[in-house]
Amino acid sequence: xxxxxxxxxxxxxxxxxxxxxxxxxxxxxxxxxxxxxxxxxxxxxxxxxxxxxxxxxxxxxxxxxxxxxxxxxxxxxxxxxxxxxxxxxxxxxxxxxxxxxxxxxxxxxxxxxxxxxxxxxxxxxxxxxxxxxxxxxxxxxxxxxxxxxxxxxxxxxxxxxxxxxxxxxxxxxxxxxxxxxxxxxxxxxxxxxxxxxxxxxxxxxxxxxxxxxxxxxxxxxxxxxxxxxxxxxxxxxxxxxxxxxxxxxxxxxxxxxxxxxxxxxxxxxxxxxxxxxxxxxxxxxxxxxxxxxxxxxxxxxxxxxxxxxxxxxxxxxxxxxxxxxxxxxxxxxxxxx
Amino acid sequence: xxxxxxxxxxxxxxxxxxxxxxxxxxxxxxxxxxxxxxxxxxxxxxxxxxxxxxxxxxxxxxxxxxxxxxxxxxxxxxxxxxxxxxxxxxxxxxxxxxxxxxxxxxxxxxxxxxxxxxxxxxxxxxxxxxxxxxx
Numbered sequence: 241x242x243x244x245x246x247x248x249x250x251x252x253x254x255x256x257x258x259x260x261x262x263x264x265x266x267x268x269x270x271x272x273x274x275x276x277x278x279x280x281x282x283x284x285x286x287x288x289x290x291x292x293x294x295x296x297x298x299x300x301x302x303x304x305x306x307x308x309x310x311x312x313x314x315x316x317x318x319x320x321x322x323x324x325x326x327x328x329x330x331x332x333x334x335x336x337x338x339x340x341x342x343x344x345x346x347x348x349x350x351x352x353x354x355x356x357x358x359x360x361x362x363x364x365x366x367x368x369x370x371x372x373x374x375x376x377x378x379x380x381x382x383x384x385x386x387x388x389x390x391x392x393x394x395x396x397x398x399x400x401x402x403x404x405x406x407x408x409x410x411x412x413x414x415x416x417x418x419x420x421x422x423x424x425x426x427x428x429x430x431x432x433x434x435x436x437x438x439x440x441x442x443x444x445x446x447x448x449x450x451x452x453x454x455x456x457x458x459x460x461x462x463x464x465x466x467x468x469x470x471x472x473x474x475x476x477x478x479x480x481x482x483x484x485x486x487x488x489x490x491x492x493x494x495x496x497x498x499x500x501x502x503x504x505x506x507x508x509x510x511x512x513x514x515x516x517x518x519x520x521x522x523x524x525x526x527x528x529x530x531x532x533x534x535x536x537x538x539x540x541x542x543x544x545x546x547x548x549x550x551x552x553x554x555x556x557x558x559x560x561x562x563x564x565x566x567x568x569x570x571x572x573x574x575x576x577x
Numbered sequence: 578x579x580x581x582x583x584x585x586x587x588x589x590x591x592x593x594x595x596x597x598x599x600x601x602x603x604x605x606x607x608x609x610x611x612x613x614x615x616x617x618x619x620x621x622x623x624x625x626x627x628x629x630x631x632x633x634x635x636x637x638x639x640x641x642x643x644x645x646x647x648x649x650x651x652x653x654x655x656x657x658x659x660x661x662x663x664x665x666x667x668x669x670x671x672x673x674x675x676x677x678x679x680x681x682x683x684x685x686x687x688x689x690x691x692x693x694x695x696x697x698x699x700x701x702x703x704x705x706x707x708x709x710x711x712x
Contacts, residue, residue: 251597251609273599273607293625293656351656352698357589359622363661387594387611404664405657479624486618488596497578497599501607523601527578530617537617540624 245372251491256384266422277502279307280437295480300494304366314430321414330411343372347412349403459557475540493526512577521567532556588614646682665696
């Protein structure tokens with residue numbers, strides 16, 4: 241059982257999987273940055289009530305599953321998506337798909353993912369990979385963040401497809417229906433709608449936990465962390481933020497670079513809308529997130545740690561919020577040419 | 578980030594795979610570049626693991642003091658909370674909480690112990706004796 245599939249490495253698991261699964265339908269045109277942007281992937285949220293590894297939940301991207309569904313829908317590609325109560329049925333369905341020549345996306349947990357180094361294994365259940373063939377008891381796996389493909393036996397695959405905890409995948413499998421064709425016109429429309437959605441998510445979600453107001457609010461909170469949490473816990477929180485921002489699967493700079501790359505590509509589809517100029521603002525935002533990360537590292541390494549240092553850390557986020565607000569307002573005000 | 582500024586500090590992941598990131602070339606065009614790691618995030622990960630090690634050591638002491646069962650030790654070791662462990666074993670959360678008491682744990686049937694051992698990916702005798710083998 242072998243399907244027609246080519247592994248291409250990506251920066252982020254879900255947009256990488258999306259791009260690779262749509263590769264045939266789009267004749268390779270849906271690159272990873274395009275999938276990320278059309279899927280309105282860029283985000284910020286700070287949810288102190290949800291604890292991950294004893295730290296606050298901080299996200300720089302949208303909810304898991306959102307990018308694939310949105311991208312496929314915007315491009316007019318019908319999607320087949322299933323979850324399972326039974327492990328046997330989940331495997332049988334996977335086998336049927338492969339038999340029919342469909343490489344499929346699977347949501348998995350990374351804790352028991354055998355090819356990941358131990359240091360990177362947490363109970364994070366929203367990782368995505370593609371299974372593209374079966375050989376005996378082994379499944380051939382294309383994980384977009386890895387340079388090469390991997391092999392997992394049926395027990396190993398079952399274990400990660402049925403990982404437990406928050407966002408448990410329940411054998412979630414998804415793939416585009418074969419035979420659809422993506423035209424340049426569809427791509428143009430999808431880019432516009434992806435930008436519009438992302439503008440809404442960053443500028444208009446009510447409350448102070450998400451989008452630009454979420455960044456601003458987090459900046460203000462960080463200034464109080466030292467007094468409120470104590471230095472040790474503040475270090476843990478900052479380290480957690482940097483990991484969510486920079487770790488494997490983000491493309492660096494809290495996904496801002498991948499979004500900047502998207503706008504640059506979008507500019508070639510929709511010239512005359514200043515998308516390339518606005519892209520530069522997102523590059524600056526990514527650079528500033530990284531500068532902030534270097535400062536945070538000074539604190540969690542214990543090199544610095546005064547209240548002034550925490551104030552400076554908070555100010556970085558306030559500055560980023562202003563920059564991103566400006567960038568998204570420019571996107572919002574585009575009169576499409 | 579410019580392509581020639583993409584950090585190349587070798588991380589534990591970098592030994593297995595390089596990470597793809599997006600950076601600009603000399604003309605400002607975005608290209609894919611590979612990174613073998615960045616010191617800033619390597620230390621962030623170290624901080625997280627330092628905290629985990631502390632929690633594991635604390636749990637071990639509690640088990641030795643007979644204040645908690647071996648489950649607590651392996652939960653910390655496997656970064657699990659009661660909810661995750663309940664998910665893997667099929668027990669209810671209140672059952673897991675009960676099994677965290679040493680006197681209840683000591684009377685558990687082999688069948689139940691096997692469920693925990695499978696969730697932790699260890700052997701039953703190691704669960705009882707709080708022995709770990711690096712994996």
